[in-house]
Amino acid sequence: MPRRRPHALRSALHARRPSRPRHPAIDRLSGSCHAAIARLERESLWPGAVFEAFHRWKAFAHGPQRNLTDIPVAGCSIPECCGAPDADRDVLEAALHRLPRKPALELRVLVSVLDETVLARAVVIPGHPSDQRWWRNW
Template sequence: MDGLPRQVMAEIQRLERTRSYLFPGAVVRAVLRWQEYAREPARRRWAYDSDADPHGECCGDPLYERERLAGVEQALSRRAARALRAVLAEADARWDR
């Protein structure tokens, strides 16, 4: 993933192997989905309702993916969490607008 040092990626990969709520590539997938969603102009119109979820089956719920990333941040070391937050900062800023 662009913007993350190899040591941080190694820590994330260890987490993905040892946590039951993750799988290999889960964090990268979540980051990419969150960034893509934050760039969409109609992002606020996206329904947080599983019956109305246009993305859930194929692409994942972007709001759930961001929640997952918050959990990953808590499980990482301070240094690694700070690096992950830096990668997420632009998408988070777009969401907060």
């Protein structure tokens, strides 16, 4: 019996769906936490939103500035252009409130370490209204 040619075999297979782009994992988070974040991004954010916001917030926390008093927070309101650390922190806060309890706790531990680093370098003005988040008050 003659052997089938590879193209004949491939044509008989079903068409493959293109795979979703995968984002690198956030260090020290469990697989179930990554799955919950991916589910949240599919349902209410965009793919990679939490990963991108976390890594930009981490880069901001460990950035070269000695103190954060002279950084324009608003910029041009395009995070990819001027960098808007307050927008990144808003995405993380939204994710922390929308995730289930255990994944939110895992992510909150990592974000709180970065928050402490930012607060050590920022000047937070306590006289602002309490409805604003602390990362918008420097």
